[in-house]
Amino acid sequence: MTQQSSPRRPYHHGDLRRAILTAALDAIAADGPSALSLRDLARRAGVSHAAPAHHFRDRTGLLTAIAAEGYGLLATALIEAADLRDAGVRYVRFAREHPAHFQVMFTPELLRADDLELATARALAGDALRGAVSAVHPEELGIDPRLAGVAAWSLAHGFATLLLSHNLDGPVGDRDPEEVFRTLAAMLFRSEAPSGRGERA
Template sequence: MPPTQRPYHHGDLRRAILTAALDVIAAEGPSALSLRDLARRAGVSHAAPAHHFKDRAGLLTVIAAEGFALLATALGEADDLRDAGVRYVRFATEHPAHFQVMFRPELLRGDDLELATARALAGERLRTAVSAVPPEGRGADQRLAGVAAWSLAHGFATLLLSHNLDGPVGEQDPEEVFHALASLLFRRRPDE
């Protein structure tokens, strides 16, 4: 073998490309993602990523579906609605690249079954947490309470990741701050 050639071997090229894509997105955002660059990073031909994902939208769709599945798992482990919100914020901080892609429908294949299934499961887990709050603690309109809970968690996570809460949150634990905010809006009992 000539000295300039390296042997090709990837135990899991698909995962290697996903991992490289998550690194790029976390550092530079989804707009910086290119299949050609990912192939270079993985040490494979520029056509290799297309074999697994077809195109950029396919890759981003897989990342979003994976993110929604991880989020559904996190929400499913919550004790109550406030804990679900804390887990949502934790998910965003632990998986910032997934979080950046999941809520960008213009980047994704909207008809992807895996994405739709994972998104629906995450939504169901949030609705379950909201439904566990008695009406006197969330209001009569459960659907509107769900929108409020999601908006609070998603907005807080987005502001946190974009460093817009550095001043107000300071050195406090963001999860504790979120729990306190959620306690202001959602109560388990009227006396809480």
């Protein structure tokens, strides 16, 4: 008869939506996004089976919300980067700290492409990366800024993806992956413009 009988059902103050997102992220980290089920999430979060659909409509809506949140977190990390190399390190750090977000963000067939929140967050992250690239003035080196952005993204994203899939366990060993990435970035993306005259700073 009690109205307050179920502390496991956090319907107020936005807690339910967060509880479902957290349960989804845990499930994705453990089993990947393909195994995600709204009914299973409801059980994990201790809510009715209709609750996830009420907040996210369907599985695609939930995954889209996760991707949008991930891009927002990534944008925040990249905006605070000191330079392009630091942006790459922050990208790798984001992937390590938010592996479930990272996995969903870059699986477009799972997402609702026309979602405004997702498009906005993705654009913010893209702008932050382009800002870090433009700060090194690639056009002064005769490099197309868009291609420079693709190169920088490819290095950071490729390293992060290989790291999360344990393909770099041997080469990286017990070293800090962020420091390994910083070394790779220094090898491939020099911060100083080549003078062609043999001058050294």
